Amino acid sequence: MTFINSSSPVAVVTGGARGIGLAIGQWFLAHGHRVVLLDIDGDTLSKTNATLNDPEHVLAVLCDVSNPQQVQAAVQKVTGAFGRVDALVNNAGVAVFKPIAETSFEEWRHVLGTNLDGAFLCTQAFAPVMRKTGGGSIVNIASISGLRASTLRVAYGTSKAALIHLTKQQAVELGHVGIRVNAIAPGPVDTEMAKLVHSVAIRSDYYDAIPLNRYGTTEEIASVAGFLCSSAASFVTGQVLAVDGGFDAAGVGLPTLRKRDAA
Template identity: 80%
Template sequence: MTATPSTSPVAVVTGGARGIGLAIGKWFLANGYRVALLDVDSGTLLPAAAALQDAGRVLAVHCDVADPVQVQSAMEKVDASFGRIDALVNNAGVAVFKPIGETTFEEWRRVLGVNLDGAFLCSQACVPIMKRTGGGSIVNIASISGLRASTLRVAYGTSKAALIQLTKQQAVELGTVGIRANVIAPGPVDTEMAKLVHSVAIRSDYHDVIPLGRYGTVEEIASAVGFLCSPAASYVNGQVLAVDGGFESAGVGLPTLRKNQAN
């Protein structure tokens, strides 16, 4: 049966204005979903949503996922507009790359607030809506930094490791009401942000230590998320999927970062 606009599934993607989040939103649109893109940067979000040229199936919502009031308001807006939520992708994230001794408490709290609290709050707000229509799927976007320690990532890596544990808690508790929870741990992905912050030496290091010898693409991450939200993954719950070209298996750090830290 072909889904009508009012019965077609709905996906909510946080951090949806650019990069991985926007690619995930495009995957859902291409596969018959209506999509709500949430982002704190309305100046980027609104043009990105408009560029998708599908106003009937795309909803752009300004939201700071670390703010409980904004999160609740955003999910109520999605519910009022689309009437259901079938998939939630907690992709919004921030990073501070500093040594432990130079990372301020405010920076630490902001990173954990967005990366961890945001996923908790968005999931909590979505679950009652998912339950009303029989269940759904939550996919949290962690990082390979949540599976292995790396230089300059004390706040970021800790937040992503905690996000992996949060996912397992969600899988255990929410699986009983038909909501699956899984987590993607991307390795280096060729986003605009990565191009800005990864020097030529760091990019070369990654190419050397990743068995596939390259960065991933946003489309590859989006496809993995789509699989976990699809009926093809109906018995997959509480799992960590590293989409990293084999980087985590290689177990080697980046020489350039280690060298810079030693100087």
Template identity: 65%
Template sequence: MTDRVAVVTGAGRGIGLATAKRFLAEGWRVALLDIDLDTLTRTVGDLGGETLALHCDVADAAEVRAAIGRAAAHFGRLDALVNNAGTAVFKPMLETTPEEWARVMAVNLTGPFLTVQAAAPLMAETGGGAVVNVTSISGLRASTLRVAYGTSKAALAHLTKQQAVELAGLGIRVNAVAPGPVDTAMAKAVHTPEIRADYHDAIPLNRYGLESELAEVIYFLCSEASSYITGQVLAVDGGFEASGIGLPTLRNARRNL
């Protein structure tokens, strides 16, 4: 595996960084792509292993082609692509501006379209590879304040299936993970104690996920261990998407038995 190469977008922090570290731990060479140059530079400087920093806006087609091409030229091949870069606007639907809607769609949906379009021919040159798109539980379950974000992630789930069907003939597998609440820096900053309590009540495992847990699943879907899996959207959410109503009441009742 030591000759394998992965590109991870949104890799300056959070799930993207945890995923890059997971690949590096297995001896992969990793190109870390992010729009935040300062954070990306610090991150790559702190990592061991063979890495490459790629400053890029995934919504810009020319930048994407250049960045993906640079990664392949630098390392000599491309085996995995993780589309983790994303953005969100948490506002009521009637207050979300067309500009905000367009930017969320450009990053969360058009970005993975552009990166896969650039990466697939390069993967095919060495026999194929794997793509993992990071969607969200918000693409599977509607909630307030997420009209742009949730819709973009739902569309990304379908794009994953389109990519899987069309690229299978090139030896490229495409899957997605849909994280539930994860203890990222963003979640810690914006989730009040009340919101965290609500999530705990709704999640059968009764906790937030860890960035490292998402990275494990993403790595699995890029590895040979998942060689017969493509076109799937896997919720990594502690059971959140599967659960219905009444969970806190039932949990308390069980304790009283």
């Protein structure tokens, strides 16, 4: 497919076929970017691409971000179609919710392969493309689970904690070529995945622990990612921003204190 040559900026979003990734892609589209959606789920990616129905501004690429060869092939498709990359959002992620003793090494590697290796590989592959046009911005989607430990998240939480440090390494090493790198650590977000795995009781527990007393929305995460990729954040790099309704800031006893305050 041949795309119209344009100087408008290009944003690449991994895990872009649904949820937070799709919301981020839509934010970029609404703010004048051409958008590349990378995803391993071919069926969902095709449906999303058909729904967006904007071949001049949207490129959908099937890609397993944990596979170096597929990442390199994706870079070739992106540069061939759009010629440049100005923003990269490493959003692709998977999770296994099991106790430590029940988490297999294969499950451990699967989670780290996507959540950590994927961000490493995509940044390594797309940064040279950014550099050719003077730099850009990279946002890694981490998690509040990378800042505070939680049950059943030995692989997921560890991968996100490592991603946060990778963000700082990338920021330090890429800053001199004009590439800023930051991370977002979302708290609970109202996605289809959350609706499947969070029971009513679990949601109630989260509401009690979050000062804003609700889940975040995909649009709220997207707007922060967009800000970090914009000129408004031109002196921001190497940072981790918790977008969590105050979850990370809250200590024990918050539900009781809230009840007393409401009395």
